[in-house]
Amino acid sequence: MNFNKLEIRNYKPLGEVVFEYLRNAILSGELKPGERLMEVTIADQLGVSRTPVREAIRKLEKENFVIMIPRKGAYVADLTKKDILEVLEIRKELEGFAAALAAERMNDTEREKLGRVIEDFNDGMINMDKKRMIDCDNEFHSLIFYASKNQRLINIIFDLHDQFQRFRLVYFNEFNNFHEIQMSHGRIFEALLLNDPKMARKEAEEHVENIRALVNRWITE
């Protein structure tokens, strides 16, 4: 057993560590939109120098989590209503597309996994285990995205999910209608079992459309 090798594999640059820390803080709503990110403050908090903090902030900017104004500072990006509707508009299209691809490209192993996740979700429903249902929901969709076998597509979709997640935690902490989600999952699953891209796309689009409609209603009220 060689411990050095393991340690080396596990090595992460500090900039990466800070990046994940801040990313998580923003995603969880701990750092709120508009809030200023000051290099020394963060560096002191984490016990590192400004250098890795700056690296982290640049990366966050590229992910639309932060906006930078040269010589002024970095701020947690705002999330306007328009932004979030844009995100959902694209999600609807791309998740429909991913489901269609998945219907064509999914293999039996993946189908079995998907079936198990659905059962898990149902168990969660019976026991009113909210966390478990949310986890299963995420897992269900992730499996479909991966089954599209298009890594770039997967990355884009996850990116959009992160954007939405941020919005959800800051403004919109509801996550209801588990029954409807269950039915929707069932229809998508059926389409995938039938290798029916058209149906898969339609159902997956509808799934996101429901979210979009809900958010839209919530926003305009």
Place this chain on the structure above:
Amino acid sequence: MNFNKLEIRNYKPLGEVVFEYLRNAILSGELKPGERLMEVTIADQLGVSRTPVREAIRKLEKENFVIMIPRKGAYVADLTKKDILEVLEIRKELEGFAAALAAERMNDTEREKLGRVIEDFNDGMINMDKKRMIDCDNEFHSLIFYASKNQRLINIIFDLHDQFQRFRLVYFNEFNNFHEIQMSHGRIFEALLLNDPKMARKEAEEHVENIRALVNRWITE
């Protein structure tokens, strides 16, 4: 008249300058896939310190132009055939979607602009002005993307275009079939004039599909 304000507006951090320099070098094929990016070398070339170079490299990593191996170095990202087919698969879907949105959301000013670009393209065709045709082609599609009125969608599509551009310059320097492009533009334009999202989507998808098929043929041969 306030000159200070103007100067301030034009200020760009060195990291940004280096970023654009390297990005351009990669996009133009000057820096080839697999090539190593060494911080001191680049810093010396540009007469800056390592700090802004490091910033630039991190940003490039986020754009999939560079891959970094901790404590080893940064390399211009490879572009596999699978990669480029993934990119085109998404482009087909998203450009079709953008065209559909454009058909619904485009206003008269935008339609007029589009008409002028088409005329310009035709002029270029008559004079065999290749550069002009390429410029018009880009302009034509850009106008449609912008008419979708979804800025995030636009950013994603341009990002995919950049990926493809890189591939094109390194491996596939052909840009032919101007007549077919002209016809395709015509059909898309017609759909937009008719406010026909379905037709716009179909034609825009076909436009990308032609590219995809060409690349696919070229790759497998």
Place this chain on the structure above:
DNA sequence: TATATGTATTTTGTATTCATATACTTAATG
């Protein structure tokens, strides 16, 4: 009192320095 001006403080931008891991070279050994 309100505005302008000068000064101090804070913060970002960039360069430099130091530490450490990796790559390279050369020499020793089987």
Place this chain on the structure above:
DNA sequence: CATTAAGTATATGAATACAAAATACATATA
């Protein structure tokens, strides 16, 4: 002759130092 070990050079990671801009604050002036 091939292979490995030691030592050297080089590159990156991270901290620090320095420069310049932005901000806050106090004082002066109308």
